[in-house]
Amino acid sequence: MKLAYYPGCVAQESGRELDMATRFVCRALEIELVEFPKFSCCGSGFVDEANEVLNVAINARNLAIAEAAGLDLMTICSTCQGMLSLAKLRMTDPAVRAKVDGALRPIGITYRGSSRVTHLLRVLVEDVGLPAIRQKVRRPLAGLKVGAFYGCHLLRPSDELRWESPEEPHAFEDLLAALGAEPVLYRGRVLCCGFPVQFVKPETAGRIAGHQILDARQHGAQAMATPCPLCHISLDAYQAPAAKLVGQPLDMPVFHLPQLVGLALGATPEELGLSRHLVPTEPVLARVPPAAR
Amino acid sequence: MAVDTVHVPLEVYRFQPGTDPAPSFRRYELDLAPHTPVLSALLRIRAETDPTLSLRYSCRSAICGSCAMRINAKSRLACETPVGPEIERHGRIVVEPMANQPVVRDLVVDQSPFWRDYRSIEPHLKLDPYHPMPEGKPNPMTPAEVARFHDTPRCISCAACYSACPAVAADPAFPGPMALAKLYRFVVDPRDAAHQDRLVRIQTEGLWLCLRCHLCTEACPKDVRPSERIRDLKEMAIAAQGATERGSRHAVAFAENLRGAGLLNETKLVRQTFGVLGTLPQLPHGIKIWRKKPEVAHRPRPIEGREELEQIYRALGPEGGR
Numbered sequence: 265m266k267l268a269y270y271p272g273c274v275a276q277e278s279g280r281e282l283d284m285a286t287r288f289v290c291r292a293l294e295i296e297l298v299e300f301p302k303f304s305c306c307g308s309g310f311v312d313e314a315n316e317v318l319n320v321a322i323n324a325r326n327l328a329i330a331e332a333a334g335l336d337l338m339t340i341c342s343t344c345q346g347m348l349s350l351a352k353l354r355m356t357d358p359a360v361r362a363k364v365d366g367a368l369r370p371i372g373i374t375y376r377g378s379s380r381v382t383h384l385l386r387v388l389v390e391d392v393g394l395p396a397i398r399q400k401v402r403r404p405l406a407g408l409k410v411g412a413f414y415g416c417h418l419l420r421p422s423d424e425l426r427w428e429s430p431e432e433p434h435a436f437e438d439l440l441a442a443l444g445a446e447p448v449l450y451r452g453r454v455l456c457c458g459f460p461v462q463f464v465k466p467e468t469a470g471r472i473a474g475h476q477i478l479d480a481r482q483h484g485a486q487a488m489a490t491p492c493p494l495c496h497i498s499l500d501a502y503q504a505p506a507a508k509l510v511g512q513p514l515d516m517p518v519f520h521l522p523q524l525v526g527l528a529l530g531a532t533p534e535e536l537g538l539s540r541h542l543v544p545t546e547p548v549l550a551r552v553p554p555a556a557r
Numbered sequence: 558m559a560v561d562t563v564h565v566p567l568e569v570y571r572f573q574p575g576t577d578p579a580p581s582f583r584r585y586e587l588d589l590a591p592h593t594p595v596l597s598a599l600l601r602i603r604a605e606t607d608p609t610l611s612l613r614y615s616c617r618s619a620i621c622g623s624c625a626m627r628i629n630a631k632s633r634l635a636c637e638t639p640v641g642p643e644i645e646r647h648g649r650i651v652v653e654p655m656a657n658q659p660v661v662r663d664l665v666v667d668q669s670p671f672w673r674d675y676r677s678i679e680p681h682l683k684l685d686p687y688h689p690m691p692e693g694k695p696n697p698m699t700p701a702e703v704a705r706f707h708d709t710p711r712c713i714s715c716a717a718c719y720s721a722c723p724a725v726a727a728d729p730a731f732p733g734p735m736a737l738a739k740l741y742r743f744v745v746d747p748r749d750a751a752h753q754d755r756l757v758r759i760q761t762e763g764l765w766l767c768l769r770c771h772l773c774t775e776a777c778p779k780d781v782r783p784s785e786r787i788r789d790l791k792e793m794a795i796a797a798q799g800a801t802e803r804g805s806r807h808a809v810a811f812a813e814n815l816r817g818a819g820l821l822n823e824t825k826l827v828r829q830t831f832g833v834l835g836t837l838p839q840l841p842h843g844i845k846i847w848r849k850k851p852e853v854a855h856r857p858r859p860i861e862g863r864e865e866l867e868q869i870y871r872a873l874g875p876e877g878g879r
Contacts, residue, residue, distance in 0.1 A: 273821035277857060278850040302862040304819040309769055310811035313791040315874040318812065322869060367872035371865045420771035421784070430775050431631055432646060451630055456723050456770040463830045464765045464804040466839075468728045472768070475727075501846050540849050 265391060267338040268330035268379070269297035270348070273305045274493040275340055278501075281537025282493050285522035286340050286384060288536065292400060292529045293392050297338075300329050306347035308494070309417070309460065316354070321364045323351030324375040328368070336380040338387055340522070342492035345383040346417025346425070352377055353424055383418060385491045385521055386427070389435045394442040402530035403555035404444025408548065410524065411448040411485030412436035413476065413499065415492030416456055430454060436491065436521070443528035452479035457490075457498035458506075466502075467509055473498040474510030481516060487548045491521040501542050517545040530555050562588040565640050567598060569610065570653040573662050580660070582651070583607070591641025595650060596624050598640055599664075611663040619778055622715030626664050627653040632720035632776045655720035657733075671716045674725075674732040677762070678740040678755070685750030702747050709742040709786060711779040718773035718783050724766050731766040734773035734783035741786040744793060756790070756797040764790060765804020806830055816870050819860030823853045 275283040290297050303326050312319040327348065330337040339345040354360050355377055368375060382390075388397060414433060422430040433454065437447035458472030477499060480488050490496050498506075500518040507514040523536045527549070538545045565587045572580035585602050596614055603610045614624040617636045624635040629647050632655060643650045658666035690696050718734035719725055725733045740759060743749050764787070773783040791808065800809040810829035814822055827843070828836055836843075847853050860866070 273823075273857070276820065277852040277855055278823055278846070280850075280852060302860055302865075304860050304866055305815045305821050307815065308811065308821070310808045311815060313769075313788060313808040314795055314805075314812045316788070316792060318870070318873040321873055322815075322866070325865065325869065363873065367869050370872075371868045373865065416768075416770040416772075421774050421782075431629075455772070456768045458727075458768070460768045460770075461724075461766055461804075463807040463827075465728065468724075468766065472723060472727045501850075502842070504845070505842055542846065542849055 265294070265387075266296040266298060266335060267382075267387070268333060268335040269299055270303055270326065270330075270337050270339045270344060272339065272341040272344040272493065273308075274497070279493040279496060279520070281540045282340060282496070282520040282522065285520055285526045285531070285536045288526045288531045289384075289388075289522040289529065292526075292531075293388075293397070295387065295392070298333065298335060300333070302329050306341075306344045308343055309347065312347065312350075317360060317363050319347070320351045320354045320360055321367050323348050324355055324364050324368060325373055327352060327377070327379055327381070328373045328375045330379045331376055336382060338382050338384060340384045340491070341494065342383070342415025342418035342490075343494050345381065348381045349425055352381060383491060385418070385435060385439065388525065389439055394438060397439070397525070398442050401443060401528045403528055403552065405440075405524065405528050405552050406444050408445045408552055409448050409484050409486045410440050410445045410519075411450055411480035411483065411488045412440060412453050413457065413480070413488050413490040413492075413495055413518075414454055415490060415495045418491060419454060436489070439521075440489070440524070443524060445524065445528075448480065448483050448485040450479045450483035450485070452476035457492075457495040459494045459498045462498065462502065466505070469498065470502060470506040470509040473502060474506035474512070474514065477503065477506065477514050477516045478510060478512060481514075485516070486551070487517045487519060487545070489519040489521055489524050493520065496520055503543050515543065517541065517543050517548045519545065527552070560590040560592075563591050563641055563644050565589050565593075565598060565644055566649040567602070568649060568651045569599070569602070569664070571610075571663050572660055574660060589640050591644075592639045593641075594636050595628055595638045595640060595643070595652065596635035598650075599635065599652065611661075611665050613665050620713060622713035625655055625715040625717040625720065627651075627655060627720065632656070632717040634715060634717065634778050637778060655716060657720055657722065657725045658716070668716060671719045671733065671735075674719075674736045675714070675739065677732055678736045678743075678759070679751075680736075680739050680743065682743065682746065682749050683751040684748060688750075690748065696748060698747060702745075705745040706742055707786060708779065708781050709738050712738060712777075712781045713779060715778060717776040717778060718781075721772045721776035723770060723772065724768050728763075728766050731763045734767075734777075734787065735781075737764065737767070737790060738781050738783040738786045741790050744790065753797055756794045759790065760794050760798060760802045760805060764794060765802055765807075767791075803830060812874075816866065817859075818857045819863050819866050820857040822857055825856075 419430040440447040458469035462469040568582040615621040619637045724731040800806040807830040
C-alpha cells in the first residue's frame, strides 16, 4: 500500500515522536509513505475562523499535490483529517469552488477532488485490517487498560465526515483490543480536549482536559491514547496545569496512537520517542510483559 | 397490523432536591414497539407505574422543544427518539435530565441559565430609527438575503445544544450555541441596524470560547448547525472590527504565521497571540515543555512552493477574502 503522507505541523516539530512512531508502524506493516515537501499546514481550524475560503484554498492545494501523484492522502492528526475532509466537501459548493479555482489557476494548480483523505487509524482498521495487525503483534499489551481519546474532528460533524458514530465509535477500541490491550469506555472519549481555547483562555482549556483525564481514570484507564497530536498537547504537555485547575493530582500517561501500535509490534521506547512525553510512560510500560523472542 | 415488540429496560434519573439525599436511577421494564418514542415510554411509566415521575413535554411532535433530555448520554428530544435503535445499540435506555442547568425534579431542569444567556444577545430586531419599517406594510427580503439566514430560523429553543456544549459546562462566560446561532440570525438580518455593535460586543462576550467540537450541531434536532454559524460570526467579527481580542488575534496570527514558512512556528504563535508580556506567565511551564521537546523553539524549515501559498494569500486574504 502506498499513500501520500501528510504529517502536519506538530509531528514535524514538538510532536516529533508521533512522526517517529508512524514511520515505525508503517514500515512494519508495509505501508509505503510518500513524502511531499510541498505540503503546508492545514490551518488547524484557526485559519478557518479567520477566513473560510482561504482555508479551503490552502487545503485544496494540499489535496492537489497528492492528486497529481495519483495517491490517497493519509493524515496522522484528527484536526488535519477534519480540515482536509471539510475542504474537499466545501469544494463541492460551486461558489466556493469558483473562488478557490480562481486563486489556484494562476499558480498552475488544478484541484479535481480525486484523492481520498484518510487517517492512520482508518488505514490500520480499514485497509491493513485487524487480523493482519494481530498476526504481527510481538508484545501484546496484555492487561493494559487504555482509554481511547478520539479528537473531535475525526468524528464530527458526522453527517459531513461520514465515518463512525460520533456517540459510540469503536474503531480505536477494536484496534486496542487487537494489540492485546483492554479498551476502557468512558463518555469523555468522544469529547473535546480543550485545545481550541488553549490560546484564548488557558484555564478553561485546562479544566476541560483535566475532566476528560479524570473521566478516563474513574473508568479504570491506566493510560490514554489519541490519534490527534493537538489532543496530545492538551492531555500530556498541559496535564500538570490541568491537574491544578481540577484540584486533583493527575498522573495519566498519554500515548500517540502509533506509539501503542509500535510497542505491540516490538518497537523500543527509544524508537517511539517515549521519553519526550511530559508525563512519564515507564510506570505503565513496566506492566506490559516483554516481547516474545 | 401487529408489530413485534422489544423488551425495553429504562433507567431513569430520579431526584428531588431537598428531599432525596442524592440522585438515583430507577429501573423500569416495558415491552414496546420499536418505533415507540422514549417520551411515550416515560408517559406510560407515569400513567401505569409511577405517577411521581416528573418530566416536561407538550406537543409530542418535535415542534415545541419541551422534552429535551439526555438519552443514552446524548442530548435530544424524547418525542423523536424511538426506543428500538437505542436498545439495539445499548441494550438499555438511560434517561437523564439535560446538563448545564440545575435539576428541579427528576427530568425537569431550571432553564434560567439558558434563557439568561439567550437574553444576553438581545434577541430582537434593532431597527434603524432613521429608517423605520413602512407601517402596515411588509418589508420584503430578497431570496439572497433570506439564504444568509441558513437554517437558524428553524431553531425551536429546545436547549439540546446548550446541554451538549462542553464550553457552557467549562466556562460561564460562554453564552452557548443557541444564543450565538440566534445572534448570527440578527447579524445577517438586513432590517437590523445593530450588526456592527452586536459583532463588537460578542467578541468580548464569549464568542471565542467556542471549542468548535460540533457537539451542538450533532445535538440539534432541527439541523440549525450552530457550530458553523459561530464560525461565520468569528469571521464577520474580524472583518468588522479587526483582531482585537485574544481569540481573534490568535486566528489572524495563525493565518499570518502559516504564511511565513507554510508550517506553524509554535513559539512565534504564542508571542503573536499573547504579546511579549502576556507570554511571561506561560514561560515556567513552557520551559518544562521545551526541555522535553526542544523543537517548540525551532523555526520550521519552509515548505517547497512557498510562493504558491503566498499567491493564494494575495488572492484570498487574510485581509480581503470576501
